[in-house]
Amino acid sequence: xxxxxxxxxxxxxxxxxxxxxxxxxxxxxxxxxxxxxxxxxxxxxxxxxxxxxxxxxxxxxxxxxxxxxxxxxxxxxxxxxxxxxxxxxxxxxxxxxxxxxxxxxxxxxxxxxxxxxxxxxxxxxxxxxxxxxxxxxxxxxxxxxxxxxxxxxxxxxxxxxxxxxxxxxxxxxxxxxxxxxxxxxxxxxxxxxxxxxxxxxxxxxxxxxxxxxxxxxxxxxxxxxx
Numbered sequence: 001x002x003x004x005x006x007x008x009x010x011x012x013x014x015x016x017x018x019x020x021x022x023x024x025x026x027x028x029x030x031x032x033x034x035x036x037x038x039x040x041x042x043x044x045x046x047x048x049x050x051x052x053x054x055x056x057x058x059x060x061x062x063x064x065x066x067x068x069x070x071x072x073x074x075x076x077x078x079x080x081x082x083x084x085x086x087x088x089x090x091x092x093x094x095x096x097x098x099x100x101x102x103x104x105x106x107x108x109x110x111x112x113x114x115x116x117x118x119x120x121x122x123x124x125x126x127x128x129x130x131x132x133x134x135x136x137x138x139x140x141x142x143x144x145x146x147x148x149x150x151x152x153x154x155x156x157x158x159x160x161x162x163x164x165x166x167x168x169x170x171x172x173x174x175x176x177x178x179x180x181x182x183x184x185x186x187x188x189x190x191x192x193x194x195x196x197x198x199x200x201x202x203x204x205x206x207x208x209x210x211x212x213x214x215x216x217x218x219x220x221x222x223x224x225x226x
Contacts, residue, residue: 033079040084053164074152081124085161122139122150126154155209186220
């Protein structure tokens, strides 16, 4: 039967997963990502923004490895959410994060079963605006382990998206490190960072609640990672 476009969300969970996690080789993961990119193109995603956000998400995920203790599967879920988080603009600029969730829930991402698609959708949904809440229909149906996973991943995605709010740092080089109870994001740029810092102050609370640290953006001519 066709997948439901809205409720109940329980119809989204297929009884058979296409593959097991153990079979997610590098090549297979690349196919999964390519499938998400095709979906992004279908909904006119902003390619440069997606490249920035997904790249920064990866660096933050690695820097926080000892904090979140999540694995390769979760890094992939974060990457897919980064690719698709703004697809909801295709429907409306208003509440686009919710529209992104609906689009992802009703898309076939190659190689993913419905449970992982749901994690991708919720991670994208919480990249802005309201924090995850048990009052939210889909989030509230998850078990505690998966609620924690979504919250950890969404906090990372929210920071990466926020740092591209002005679209001014495309092509810049970044380092991400933990230092004295803070996560320091260093960017090699001559551009003014006031807009990004202001946006970061507004979005810091979720990250601070999840990881117990603030995010600080600084200029650093030695930053080496694109």
